Amino acid sequence: MSSTDYSRDQLQQVHASVTGFFQDVGCELLAYGPEHATLVLNLLPRHLNNASNMHGGVMATLMDVAMGLCGTWEADPADRRVALTLSMNINFSRAAAAGSRVRAQAKCRSSGHKVFMASCDLLDEQDRLIAFGEGVFKRGALRRELPA
Numbered sequence: 001m002s003s004t005d006y007s008r009d010q011l012q013q014v015h016a017s018v019t020g021f022f023q024d025v026g027c028e029l030l031a032y033g034p035e036h037a038t039l040v041l042n043l044l045p046r047h048l049n050n051a052s053n054m055h056g057g058v059m060a061t062l063m064d065v066a067m068g069l070c071g072t073w074e075a076d077p078a079d080r081r082v083a084l085t086l087s088m089n090i091n092f093s094r095a096a097a098a099g100s101r102v103r104a105q106a107k108c109r110s111s112g113h114k115v116f117m118a119s120c121d122l123l124d125e126q127d128r129l130i131a132f133g134e135g136v137f138k139r140g141a142l143r144r145e146l147p148a
Helices: 008-017 023-025 055-071
Strands: 026-031 038-041 081-093 101-110 114-122 128-142
Touching: 008 026, 023 055, 023 081, 038 055, 055 081, 055 114, 055 128
Parallel strands: none
Antiparallel strands: 026 038, 038 101, 081 128, 101 114, 114 128
């Protein structure tokens, strides 16, 4: 964590502003700073597939949100833009079961004025790789200009 990372209050402000499915999944924004974001999720039975492992769609959601956030950081959370996913590729490498705490660590790889590229590792509590991916995102409207 660097001195430019958000404080706990700023993290909560951003967490509350990420609307939709993210809120339903139950993630927590753990760290957020210039060009990086980390989310965590305690896996519950509702996050599992029919094989009793973490559902691939839940993995994709965590990684999509983390990568989108990592390219939209602003010093003032009120100035943050939303990210629109243009493309995303995910590779699954290990299962995770209910009770696990998984962490999505994303970093911005390259950034232009409107478009940025990011990568993300999804890790378990022992830092074992569950999935990894990359995506291309477009910066959209200011979050404050959109409905809550």
